[in-house]
Amino acid sequence: METFFNPRSVAVIGASNSPFNLGSTICRALSEFSPYDGQVYAVNRKGESVHGCQGYVAVTDIPEEVDLGVIITPAKVVPAFVRQCGEKGIRHIVIESSGFSEGGQEGSAMQEEIDEAARTYGMRIMGPNCLGVLNTRNKFCCFYGIQKDNFDSFIQDNGTISYVIQSGGIVVIVLESFVADVVRANKIVSIGNKSDIDEADMLEYFNRDDSTEVIGMYLENIKDGRKFLETAKRMTKPVIAFKVGRTSEGSRAAQSHTAGMANNDLIFDNACKQGGIIRAQSISELHSLPKIFTHMPPLKGKRIAVFTNSGAFGGITADLLVEAGLEMARLSPETQEKLSRTGQIFNVANPIDLGPALSMQTFLEIFDILLSSDEVDGLLPVPSLWHPMVIDAIIELTKKCQVYKKPAAIYTPNAVHKTVAYRQQYHVPLFESPEEAVRALSVSYQYWHHMAMKEESSCRRSYEMQRHGESGLYQSMIQSA
Amino acid sequence: METFFNPRSVAVIGASNSPFNLGSTICRALSEFSPYDGQVYAVNRKGESVHGCQGYVAVTDIPEEVDLGVIITPAKVVPAFVRQCGEKGIRHIVIESSGFSEGGQEGSAMQEEIDEAARTYGMRIMGPNCLGVLNTRNKFCCFYGIQKDNFDSFIQDNGTISYVIQSGGIVVIVLESFVADVVRANKIVSIGNKSDIDEADMLEYFNRDDSTEVIGMYLENIKDGRKFLETAKRMTKPVIAFKVGRTSEGSRAAQSHTAGMANNDLIFDNACKQGGIIRAQSISELHSLPKIFTHMPPLKGKRIAVFTNSGAFGGITADLLVEAGLEMARLSPETQEKLSRTGQIFNVANPIDLGPALSMQTFLEIFDILLSSDEVDGLLPVPSLWHPMVIDAIIELTKKCQVYKKPAAIYTPNAVHKTVAYRQQYHVPLFESPEEAVRALSVSYQYWHHMAMKEESSCRRSYEMQRHGESGLYQSMIQSA
Numbered sequence A, B: 001m002e003t004f005f006n007p008r009s010v011a012v013i014g015a016s017n018s019p020f021n022l023g024s025t026i027c028r029a030l031s032e033f034s035p036y037d038g039q040v041y042a043v044n045r046k047g048e049s050v051h052g053c054q055g056y057v058a059v060t061d062i063p064e065e066v067d068l069g070v071i072i073t074p075a076k077v078v079p080a081f082v083r084q085c086g087e088k089g090i091r092h093i094v095i096e097s098s099g100f101s102e103g104g105q106e107g108s109a110m111q112e113e114i115d116e117a118a119r120t121y122g123m124r125i126m127g128p129n130c131l132g133v134l135n136t137r138n139k140f141c142c143f144y145g146i147q148k149d150n151f152d153s154f155i156q157d158n159g160t161i162s163y164v165i166q167s168g169g170i171v172v173i174v175l176e177s178f179v180a181d182v183v184r185a186n187k188i189v190s191i192g193n194k195s196d197i198d199e200a201d202m203l204e205y206f207n208r209d210d211s212t213e214v215i216g217m218y219l220e221n222i223k224d225g226r227k228f229l230e231t232a233k234r235m236t237k238p239v240i241a242f243k244v245g246r247t248s249e250g251s252r253a254a255q256s257h258t259a260g261m262a263n264n265d266l267i268f269d270n271a272c273k274q275g276g277i278i279r280a281q282s283i284s285e286l287h288s289l290p291k292i293f294t295h296m297p298p299l300k301g302k303r304i305a306v307f308t309n310s311g312a313f314g315g316i317t318a319d320l321l322v323e324a325g326l327e328m329a330r331l332s333p334e335t336q337e338k339l340s341r342t343g344q345i346f347n348v349a350n351p352i353d354l355g356p357a358l359s360m361q362t363f364l365e366i367f368d369i370l371l372s373s374d375e376v377d378g379l380l381p382v383p384s385l386w387h388p389m390v391i392d393a394i395i396e397l398t399k400k401c402q403v404y405k406k407p408a409a410i411y412t413p414n415a416v417h418k419t420v421a422y423r424q425q426y427h428v429p430l431f432e433s434p435e436e437a438v439r440a441l442s443v444s445y446q447y448w449h450h451m452a453m454k455e456e457s458s459c460r461r462s463y464e465m466q467r468h469g470e471s472g473l474y475q476s477m478i479q480s481a
Helices: A022-033 A075-088 A105-121 A148-155 A168-178 A199-208 A225-234 A248-258 A265-275 A290-294 A312-323 A333-341 A360-372 A388-404 A416-426 A434-480 B022-033 B075-088 B105-121 B148-155 B168-178 B199-208 B225-234 B248-258 B265-275 B290-294 B312-323 B333-341 B360-372 B388-404 B416-426 B434-480
Strands: A009-013 A039-043 A054-056 A068-071 A092-095 A124-126 A132-135 A161-165 A185-190 A214-219 A239-243 A303-308 A378-382 B009-013 B039-043 B054-056 B068-071 B092-095 B124-126 B132-135 B161-165 B185-190 B214-219 B239-243 B303-308 B378-382
Touching (some): A009 A022, A009 A075, A022 A039, A022 A148, A068 A075, A075 A105, A105 A124, A148 A168, A161 A168, A168 A185, A168 B312, A168 B416, A199 A225, A214 A290, A225 A265, A239 A265, A248 B312, A290 A434, A303 A312, A303 A360, A312 A378, A312 A434, A312 B168, A312 B248, A360 A378, A360 A388, A378 A388, A378 A434, A388 A416, B009 B022, B022 B039, B022 B148, B068 B075, B075 B092, B075 B105, B105 B124, B161 B168, B161 B199, B168 B185, B199 B214, B214 B290, B239 B265, B290 B434, B303 B312, B303 B360, B312 B378, B312 B434, B333 B360, B360 B378, B360 B388, B378 B434, B388 B416
Parallel strands (some): A009 A039, A009 A068, A039 A054, A092 A124, A161 A185, A161 A214, A214 A239, A303 A378, B009 B039, B009 B068, B039 B054, B068 B092, B092 B124, B161 B185, B161 B214, B214 B239, B303 B378
Antiparallel strands (some): B132 B185
């Protein structure tokens, strides 16, 4: 699988100098936008070079060894090129062309030809009908159609969030959103019709990949429900997955897009629950939620303390927290007394209404009191940024969260364009709405709880094994059932 | 009520030159930021002038007539100033001070003193514990603490959306959001503890106000359930209302903020249903939804056609539409045939997948086919802005919607900061997420349907009255029950 993200050499099959040629945009990105240092070859009818990439008429004409074939030609010639790749000894192929099983009977027949060739030559295939692969570490990118300004802004940092995305449009939204967020993408793969490599293979790969902290998925269908479930159950990293097809209309629409049998939403939902996968409620959660995992410790209980200097948000967040299955922390008289002593607080019961005038020192004392209290598992701060001091206080809060090992999902009550600008400027993990902040706390707890239960049951199992051997384990399982 | 928004003269009681004095920020806004041309007086212990506003020790010392008193002093002296206003003949008072019924027994006693004075002198009171009033038409603003840059950006245009908002923090979010949207605020009132004037009074006023097209509300409680319901039933403009206190925790939190009995969520919800008021699901809907009413014709049926050049959004929006109670329009073979003839469309069944390459002409033809079809009630376009032509096409679409009298809720698949920037630059009514676009269609239909039913039942009633007189109406009501 590594070869898809780190090929030493690539043949872009179908890249030419014709106007509107999509393959040429891949050659351009790899040779002109990117510092990618592998060899790139172009394969086209004339054997012409494209954007400085040496051209050949056939893959088999390339004199050097080729790691990866990227095919972006009309569908009808794809099977022949796949066989050519096989002849050349290429074992990894990305097929970006569309017009296969998503396009009726003729397409399905060609798809079978490809599968046959893959078996014959022992090739692994990504696609068809996909956007390709992006690796921000080595700047390898075979997304067709990518423009220079997008490439530069998308590729700039080494992120830790990797994605399996069954659609190019979603890739763009995620990468665009990261430009104004505190996390960045690591690797992205668009798996299209997944004739060979599917979402479960990619989950497995990203789970082992050292540079991946959180995995995101956009799916239109599940290829193999049992395989997906078994893989999900082995995950040791947070996975956030959005799937279309909750309704029959959504399924039908997805089917025309990437050729899946989309009627397996229940199977997917069940796999998410059993595997501790977070089912995203909107596309935006794919990019908004990862930061609660990368930038904050996990939420290990349900009791949340809210504090705000905009009184309305006490009630708004209390409603949202309770509806999300979390709880408003009950602060003891002792804790309330400590809070009172910090300064002019309007209301020391949770939600804590800070009132408008507070010093940095008061903020820091409040953070310590709440984070150190065993009545509180996490924070939902809603501070108005009426003074530069408040943003400094927020930055200190993010550090204290690491010290006390409790998370804060911070929302500043602003128009979204202002929040995004603050987040970008100060590089703090701000959420864009109170709903998003509450959801972040909720998924943090959900994931922590799943992993804790899993560990507990695995400990219990190994304890029983040690104590009684296999049969003892069996006995104890029967008793607990 | 008009005097609150258009006073010819104002006394700011409690405005002084002491550091951190909030009243002085009102004097500053009215005399330095705003071209407001009424008289502004300051009342304070020393009788000193504040930001060029003539100062007096007592309200009764002001030689000219005063239309409006704005009181922003410590709570304990408020009752005395209210009586002074009464003596002076002021009949309209905004009390911005806090510390009344939201602040325990002592506060409640002071509140009663104020109510007593109001009865004695026949005064109308806004507040206490409120931010005040903003009228963008005459630039009158008595919000305390407002800064120059906010004032300039909030006040710039004459908008048509008026708000009743029981919290200052929410006012800021709404006004900040409008800076990057296609609609603007008209009048805003923050009603606080509403000892006298309540949400129903303001609904009534804004419904009659010629410059108000849509009404927004943020409420922490309902003062008088029956009055609210009766007023709601008389509304002839769309009302979008958010209320906290859906849970007991939310109610409790709201109570400490603005002193309401917040346990009347069911009464509120019922009044919304009966009165055709749209209950906002988040604060952001208060500013995101009005544009579907101001910039698009109403949705008069449930059948929506989706078209996109980012295939994933076919499935995503189909799920959302069905979940919102709307329908994917079924396009007849004839309509699909017409669509095919426009150019290289990937998929002519709804959701229509445009594919990446389309000309302006093709876009316009598609708009005409869909908007003129009696199989379609409204559109949900999800166009990628891959080329400047696409934004030109969207602008044409907004015009065609007016011609065909059908709405389009447009979402461009981008990161939210990009969408907001496009909306601001091109002044087109873009929604920020597919969820928001679907919600806009849904509330447009909900409001239209409510008004249509209301009109129908009123027609039926007057028809029966004409035909049979009162007793005949009664008979027909019994029969239809």
